[in-house]
């Protein structure tokens with residue numbers, strides 16, 4: 251078996267674990283992913299995150315699905331970038347909880363199918379800080395908490411909530427930022443169609459090295475190509491329905 255096949259299998263394994271992520275509980279997911287590495291995260295934070303995700307699923311199922319897919323993609327990017335198993339888990343977890351603050355965003359704004367007014371966009375922009383407040387007391391790594399707070403920051407300082415020039419943004423945050431963008435553009439919105447893989451790659455490459463981390467963009471394009479090339483792995487494709495083959 252050549253090295254590239256081994257790498258593929260790891261990503262597939264991760265995808266199968268994320269099928270639990272997408273449909274079940276984080277505590278169950280942690281059992282599945284234990285082969286990647288026993289995490290330092292205890293039982294209680296997992297149960298709290300399960301409860302938060304359940305609340306999101308009841309209130310706004312689209313956000314829950316977005317978090318699950320972003321978690322999968324974040325973990326897959328970390329895997330391609332050569333992170334060790336524990337760090338793959340932490341990156342996936344960061345993607346899984348990154349939008350938890352949207353629990354505080356009014357539903358009529360979250361589910362609005364036309365363009366947002368300025369004051370509505372301002373309200374949405376509060377979700378990173380709200381989410382960070384929600385999880386700050388949990389026993390999670392600083393990388394996970396940082397990604398929740400800063401996943402909309404950009405390297406050139408054009409993001410929010412603080413407009414920080416991004417030289418200090420940790421890699422986990424940079425990965426979740428790109429995974430979040432990908433999941434947004436590869437899904438249909440009322441006001442635009444879902445982008446195809448090659449269009450998504452173009453969008454990422456346009457911002458690589460300026461707004462987005464260039465190394466993360468490269469790894470993401472690699473993951474997208476692998477996923478879009480899968481023809482015979484239905485379990486993973488169910489989780490990854492958004493990443494349809496060309």
Ligand SMILES: [Fe+2]
Pocket residue numbers: 348349377401402430
């Ligand atoms: Fe967000």
